[in-house]
Amino acid sequence: MEGVKHIVAVASGKGGVGKSTVTVNLALALSAQGYRVGVLDADIYGPSQAQMLGVKEGERPQAAGEDKFFPLEAHGIQAMSMAFLVNTREPMVWRGPMVVGAFQQLLNQTQWDNLDFLLIDMPPGTGDIQLTLSQRVPVSGAVIVTTPQDIALLDARKGIEMFRKVNVPVLGIVENMSTYHCENCGHEAPIFGTGGGERIADEYETQVLGRLPLSLSIRELADSGNPSVISEPDSPVSQTFGEIAKRVASEVDGAAEQGPTISFSE
Ligand SMILES: Nc1ncnc2c1ncn2[C@@H]1O[C@H](COP(=O)(O)OP(=O)(O)OP(=O)(O)O)[C@@H](O)[C@H]1O
Numbered sequence: 001m002e003g004v005k006h007i008v009a010v011a012s013g014k015g016g017v018g019k020s021t022v023t024v025n026l027a028l029a030l031s032a033q034g035y036r037v038g039v040l041d042a043d044i045y046g047p048s049q050a051q052m053l054g055v056k057e058g059e060r061p062q063a064a065g066e067d068k069f070f071p072l073e074a075h076g077i078q079a080m081s082m083a084f085l086v087n088t089r090e091p092m093v094w095r096g097p098m099v100v101g102a103f104q105q106l107l108n109q110t111q112w113d114n115l116d117f118l119l120i121d122m123p124p125g126t127g128d129i130q131l132t133l134s135q136r137v138p139v140s141g142a143v144i145v146t147t148p149q150d151i152a153l154l155d156a157r158k159g160i161e162m163f164r165k166v167n168v169p170v171l172g173i174v175e176n177m178s179t180y181h182c183e184n185c186g187h188e189a190p191i192f193g194t195g196g197g198e199r200i201a202d203e204y205e206t207q208v209l210g211r212l213p214l215s216l217s218i219r220e221l222a223d224s225g226n227p228s229v230i231s232e233p234d235s236p237v238s239q240t241f242g243e244i245a246k247r248v249a250s251e252v253d254g255a256a257e258q259g260p261t262i263s264f265s266e
Pocket residue numbers: 012014015016017018019020021022043046048122123124176177212213214215216218219220222223
């Protein structure tokens with residue numbers, strides 16, 4: 001893909017597990033480590049990246065020649081989202097083919113500037129957008145975000161299986177909302193259970209890239225457009241994102257050094 005070295009999909013089976021939050025913080029952590037990073041928000045119906053990156057409503061991308069757009073820039077990250085092109089207060093009442101068409105346009109018509117990593121914030125599930133992505137562009141790998149409870153793991157398994165079917169390597173699992181740390185009494189409570197990320201990583205012979213707590217500040221900072229990694233760079237949460245970023249970068253570079261693999265499927 002023009003202007004992009006590595007494409008990494010951030011995905012989950014289930015909605016609301018923190019994909020967008022992980023995407024934006026991982027992007028900022030990679031950027032803090034010196035990489036040039038872009039974020040493509042592939043959630044056409046419910047884009048979140050504009051808000052999480054603090055892009056003001058109504059800010060629109062500039063045209064780049066006849067049929068391309070320059071991405072917007074926020075916190076040093078290049079970004080493209082449906083939210084930059086439409087009024088986000090109105091629902092998008094679109095059928096599947098229109099959604100896929102819009103995604104393809106975001107994919108093909110954004111003029112990325114010399115990126116090391118393009119992170120794609122996927123919509124939940126294993127449908128049209130996921131298939132389109134794997135068929136249209138070379139995806140270096142996928143990061144699977146899950147919470148530790150069984151109902152989320154069930155959907156995360158489907159996500160992993162889907163990427164395997166389309167020959168996209170799974171780089172690892174991010175276990176989000178692992179434990180709740182009470183800011184008043186210090187008590188740790190594993191609200192969504194324990195060990196889920198590890199179990200699923202073992203099952204699919206992949207790794208847990210990192211574990212993040214259920215935390216008021218993660219939510220407040222992401223929702224306010226100044227995510228943890230830039231607002232609290234020295235916090236344990238930001239350090240965890242830094243470690244996840246290092247693992248992702250080394251997995252992807254390692255994969256690049258091995259060269260392409262040949263696979264057969266029906
Ligand atoms: N570790 C966390 N602690 C507290 N709140 C969190 C955490 N991770 C995410 N959240 C909050 O949970 C909500 C959902 O997160 P987010 O939008 O990242 O999920 P998602 O998986 O991308 O959702 P969707 O399926 O809608 O795309 C957001 O308000 C976010 O701030």
